[in-house]
Amino acid sequence: MELRNLRTFMVVSEQLNLSKAAEQLGYTQPTVTIQIKALEEELGHSLISRSGNKTFLTPAGKLLKKHGERIFTQLQEMKEDLNKLDKFQGNLVIASPEFYCAHYLYLIMRDYVSRYPQVNIKLVSCNSVEAIKMVHDKKADIGIVGIEYQLPGIESVIIDKEALLFVASTELLKKLGVSHVLEHSPILIDKNLEAISEKLFEEMNYSPPSLIECSSEETIKRSVLNQIGVCLLGSATVEKEIKDGTLTVLHRFSRELNTSIVYRKSREKEWPIQTFSSLVKETWNSISR
DSSP, rough: OOOHHHHHHHHHHOOOOOHHHHHHHHEEEEEEHHHHHHHHHHHHSOOEEETTTEEEEEEHHHHHHHHHHHHHHHHHHHHHHHHHHHOOEEEEEEEEHHHHHIIIIHHHHHEEEEEEEEEEEEEEEEHHHHHHHHHTTTSSEEEEEESOOOOOEEEEEEEEEEEEEEEEEEHHHHOHHHHHHHHHHHEEEEEHHHHHHHHHHHHOOOSSSSSESSOHHHHHHHHHHTTTOOOOOOEHHHHHHHHHHHEEEEEEEEEEEEEEEEEEETTTTHHHHHHHHHHHHHGGGGGOO
């Protein structure tokens, strides 16, 4: 169906006068008549009828008018959305832990900026709890986080899962032995995991000698590599070190870590949040660490 013919019919259905419809469209009356006839032949139904000098819509014409209004409303919405792609500008604040910033978000931001060069992006490195609170307090538009932490009004969409591991320096284990390390070495723990740490240690039937809490996963990993202690971390953070043998897995927990996009539910349909969230979902698992 040609939109031109349908548009002509819609004007005729409003005017119910071929001469006035032709004048509004900038066509001749015979052109309007030809387009309506073409539409009738395509649909297999008569759309208008005439009685004297008056023009009426047939039942098929009334039905087509109802659907035509929907079609042109959707077309207008499509045009407006496409225009937003060209005109959208503003600020986008993203809060996320250091690991995600360094291994994922710089690549995603590169793609996003190439699509929406008018947008000013601010990337805030913080722990997951702080990122969620920033979103809740409207200090950030989007958070990429590695914990399950509920706040009212916050939408959380899982984009990845990773194993949760208990790891130690391979060199330290060789030097002192596993038993000695577990009995005497402090446990470095990400602040994000503090709420579930007790249950994790119960799974191991283990009571740590002491705890060192830290909000930086990279600092925890470097501390363990330098034989300061043992740690709980997500597998993505220590994947390379486990492969090269510098870190050894002492326990793989049954519980997994979820990586999620978080934003305020009331802002779900805002253009920057929609576009950035869609790009994260589209590319996250294809990024090689």
